[in-house]
Amino acid sequence: MKLTNPESIQKNEKEFIDTINAELDWNVIEQMLLDKHNFGVQDDIEYKDGNLIVYNNEIAYKFDFQIKVPLSVIFNRSGECLSMSTTGEEGVLEANEDMEIRNASTTQTPGGGPDKKKVEEMAVEIADLISEINNKA
Numbered sequence: 306m307k308l309t310n311p312e313s314i315q316k317n318e319k320e321f322i323d324t325i326n327a328e329l330d331w332n333v334i335e336q337m338l339l340d341k342h343n344f345g346v347q348d349d350i351e352y353k354d355g356n357l358i359v360y361n362n363e364i365a366y367k368f369d370f371q372i373k374v375p376l377s378v379i380f381n382r383s384g385e386c387l388s389m390s391t392t393g394e395e396g397v398l399e400a401n402e403d404m405e406i407r408n409a410s411t412t413q414t415p416g417g418g419p420d421k422k423k424v425e426e427m428a429v430e431i432a433d434l435i436s437e438i439n440n441k442a
Contacts, residue, residue: 322355325366344374344391 353369379388
C-alpha cells in the first residue's frame with residue numbers, strides 16, 4: 306500500500322538537492338582544491354548529479370561535478386615523461402626556466418661559465434622543432 310506518489314517524492318528530493326547545490330560556497334571549494342590538489346578551477350564547473358547518501362554511518366550529501374584543470378606535461382625526445390604539473394602555465398614556465406638553467410650549467414666554458422654559444426644553438430634547435438610541429442598541425 307503506497308502512502309504517497311513516488312514521482313512526488315523524487316521531484317521534492319531533486320528540488321531539495323538543487324537548493325543545497327545553490328548554497329555551496331565556491332570560494333571555499335576552490336580554496337580546498339588549491340590546498341589539497343594544488344590547482345584552481347579554469348572554467349565553469351558543470352554540475353552532474355547530487356544525492357543523499359550514507360557515509361561512515363551518517364547521512365551525507367554527494368555532489369558530482371565536472372571541472373577543467375590546467376595540465377602541463379614535459380617529456381623528452383624519447384617520449385619519457387620528465388614532469389607533470391596541474392599548476393598551469395606558471396608551472397611550465399618555472400620548469401622551463403629550471404631546465405634552461407640546468408642545461409646551461411652543464412654546458413660550460415673552460416673558465417667555468419655557461420657556454421653561451423651552446424645555449425644559443427639549443428634555443429635555435431628548440432625554435433626549429435616548435436616551428437616544425439606548428440607547420441604539421
